[in-house]
Amino acid sequence: MRLSRIAGLAVVLLHGCATTSPDIDGGGSQVDPLPGEGAIALGRGEALPAFTPQATAAQNYAMAERALGAKRYLLAQRFYYFIRRKFPYSRYAILSDLRIADCLFERERWIESIDAYQTFIRLHPTHEKVPNAMFRAGKANYELVPTDWFFLPPSHEKDQKSVRATAKALSAYVERFPQHENIEEGSKLLAKVRSRLLAHERYAADFYKRLGKLKGYLGRLERMKNGFGGYGRDAALLLEIVGVYIELGEGDKARAVVQELEKDFPETKELAKAQELVGEMVPPPTAAAPVSTDAIPDEG
Numbered sequence: 001m002r003l004s005r006i007a008g009l010a011v012v013l014l015h016g017c018a019t020t021s022p023d024i025d026g027g028g029s030q031v032d033p034l035p036g037e038g039a040i041a042l043g044r045g046e047a048l049p050a051f052t053p054q055a056t057a058a059q060n061y062a063m064a065e066r067a068l069g070a071k072r073y074l075l076a077q078r079f080y081y082f083i084r085r086k087f088p089y090s091r092y093a094i095l096s097d098l099r100i101a102d103c104l105f106e107r108e109r110w111i112e113s114i115d116a117y118q119t120f121i122r123l124h125p126t127h128e129k130v131p132n133a134m135f136r137a138g139k140a141n142y143e144l145v146p147t148d149w150f151f152l153p154p155s156h157e158k159d160q161k162s163v164r165a166t167a168k169a170l171s172a173y174v175e176r177f178p179q180h181e182n183i184e185e186g187s188k189l190l191a192k193v194r195s196r197l198l199a200h201e202r203y204a205a206d207f208y209k210r211l212g213k214l215k216g217y218l219g220r221l222e223r224m225k226n227g228f229g230g231y232g233r234d235a236a237l238l239l240e241i242v243g244v245y246i247e248l249g250e251g252d253k254a255r256a257v258v259q260e261l262e263k264d265f266p267e268t269k270e271l272a273k274a275q276e277l278v279g280e281m282v283p284p285p286t287a288a289a290p291v292s293t294d295a296i297p298d299e300g
Contacts, residue, residue, distance in 0.1 A: 031048065031050045040074070040077060040078070040081065041109070041112070042074075043108075046107075048074065049078065051079060051082075053082050053086070057086070057087035058092065060083045060086075061079070061080075061083055063079050064076045064079030064080050064083070064096070064099065067079060068099065073106045074103070074107070076099070080100045081100065083096045084096045094124060097120045097123070097124070098129050098133060100116055101113050101117045101119075101136070105117075105136055108143070110140045110144050111140075113136070113137075113140045114137050114141060117133045120133050131173070132182075134169070134172060135180065135185075135186050138166065138173050138186060138190075139189065144166070145166055160200050163196050163200075167190065167193045167228075170189055174186050191231070194229075197227075198224055198231070198232040201220050201224045204220045208220060214244055214247055214248055217244060218245070218248070221237065221241050222241065224237055225241065234265075235265035235268045235271065238257055238265070238274070239270040239271075241257050242258060242278065245257065246277055246278070246281060251278070254274075257274070258274045258275060
């Protein structure tokens, strides 16, 4: 009697576990990679989770979404890959393309997620989720931007390739979708990377200035003025450019920049100083008028 009671309790417990389990894995029967799943690169501490493919695209997508919601990104990624391979003409295949990028993003596989988002945008340029893909691609780029360490040179002194890529990606998103739900965060990230690029241009400009290479100095200042969507353009920078043009003896260009100051930064001390500098310029000597030979008497 006692043994039968224990056996009955065991059956109840097993039945309860089976009915209350979320069963995201669908039984966990498939461990080895399926064809097309070789793209799942595992990071440190990751292992390929088991899953059971379902009969329909909708069922697989539902399982994938449940796994994604539970932050089981590798498991979700397996379902999305399966949908894309097994049901390539289903509407869920397109959604899976984007979700694979999301899984890579959440797993902090930044470079792979950028590639996946860009592929989605290229293949589905009119899809309603393109703004999300562009935002996340820009944010993934931002995660690749190097940070400052106290024992290394400042980040603005290093190569800015990743910073420029981030600025390009975020600029495209901000300019194309100014009303998107993530525009505030995207704009803040863009401002940060533009500040980094401006700091780099300032570092280079000061370097050329110390060497006395005025054209290189001027070129960097002009890039600060024109290269960041107006982000670094202010009265102090325009005054600095006026001064360099004057040193180079290019008065017309200096006056043109003063006109920019008059238009965009009127009643500023920088405008007054620029006007003073231009006013102090020595005008170029005028060519002497040719002497007419008609008034010279003929000595013969």
